[in-house]
Amino acid sequence: MSAIRFDDVWKEYGDHIVLERITMEVEPRAFIALVGPSGCGKTTLLRMLLGEEQPTRGQILVDGKPLPGEPDADRGVVFQRYSVFPHLTVLQNVMLGRELRDAKFTGRLFGAARRAAADEAMKLLAEVGLAGQESKYPSALSGGMQQRLALAQAIMRGPKILLLDEPFGALDPGIRADIHLLMKRLWNETHLTVVMVTHDLSEAFGLATRVIALERQRNRPEERERYGATVSRDLEIFPRRSAELRTSVQPAPTGTTRSGKEHQPGRPGALVLKEQP
Numbered sequence: 001m002s003a004i005r006f007d008d009v010w011k012e013y014g015d016h017i018v019l020e021r022i023t024m025e026v027e028p029r030a031f032i033a034l035v036g037p038s039g040c041g042k043t044t045l046l047r048m049l050l051g052e053e054q055p056t057r058g059q060i061l062v063d064g065k066p067l068p069g070e071p072d073a074d075r076g077v078v079f080q081r082y083s084v085f086p087h088l089t090v091l092q093n094v095m096l097g098r099e100l101r102d103a104k105f106t107g108r109l110f111g112a113a114r115r116a117a118a119d120e121a122m123k124l125l126a127e128v129g130l131a132g133q134e135s136k137y138p139s140a141l142s143g144g145m146q147q148r149l150a151l152a153q154a155i156m157r158g159p160k161i162l163l164l165d166e167p168f169g170a171l172d173p174g175i176r177a178d179i180h181l182l183m184k185r186l187w188n189e190t191h192l193t194v195v196m197v198t199h200d201l202s203e204a205f206g207l208a209t210r211v212i213a214l215e216r217q218r219n220r221p222e223e224r225e226r227y228g229a230t231v232s233r234d235l236e237i238f239p240r241r242s243a244e245l246r247t248s249v250q251p252a253p254t255g256t257t258r259s260g261k262e263h264q265p266g267r268p269g270a271l272v273l274k275e276q277p
């Protein structure tokens with residue numbers, strides 16, 4: 001469970017200002033959807049949260065402390081594609097999540113620690129609907145299954161913050177709906193703070209507790225490089241989901257993530273609109 005604070009964060013590449021004046025607080029266990037036009041800096045913001053990029057000005061604090069300058073186990077990430085290792089089996093990919101965290105130098109666990117990690121990985125695979133697929137390689141899985149695997153691998157690292165960069169963008173609508181249910185269930189069952197970049201507004205409103213739009217305030221061609229994007233809309237989904245609303249959801253049957261006990265998200269029509277000053 002982590003709170004994130006952006007304190008007047010700017011990101012520039014040479015003379016090109018990509019983001020400016022990003023100041024916001026993200027409460028613990030929030031599910032943030034970052035939306036905005038192509039090229040406005042959504043992925044750049046996510047990469048700064050991951051530690052792959054540093055702010056040019058300002059700072060990002062997690063639980064009151066400056067964000068470590070490089071990726072660590074506290075932050076898990078799933079991209080639209082290529083988040084898992086093609087040369088490792090499904091089980092090995094999920095185990096790696098734990099090995100990278102607990103055996104940083106060797107990348108391997110041994111003995112009881114390895115058996116415990118394998119048991120946990122098997123449970124997690126069942127939870128994401130991949131029971132029975134453990135010895136397959138990712139290339140033998142569908143796109144939706146690969147993204148479930150990527151989620152399982154990220155969660156196996158035990159992150160406090162999960163960063164999602166259009167993780168479901170390449171999936172067919174039906175498969176997307178299934179994986180949305182899975183995502184909601186995983187978020188409900190864990191203490192994760194989630195930040196997700198998406199182009200899909202219905203996905204944003206269906207999953208998130210808060211939808212944040214980034215936009216350039218000045219967008220004439222000659223101004224594009226000199227003015228970065230900033231937070232233009234901060235939409236809180238109402239009623240807010242909170243720890244009290246969490247439901248205990250049984251693991252989905254193998255091969256599916258549909259659950260009758262799924263917590264319903266806030267409806268897009270029920271919003272509190274907070275304009276940025």
Ligand SMILES: Nc1ncnc2c1ncn2[C@@H]1O[C@H](COP(=O)(O)OP(=O)(O)OP(=O)(O)O)[C@@H](O)[C@H]1O
Nearest residue numbers: 013016018036037038039040041042043044045197
């Ligand atoms: N390493 C880099 N060096 C120089 N410019 C970069 C770098 N990374 C990103 N940019 C620029 O920053 C801007 C924002 O890119 P970013 O990928 O964050 O946008 P985005 O909102 O995620 O776009 P999309 O929705 O199309 O994925 C773009 O103009 C891009 O060219």
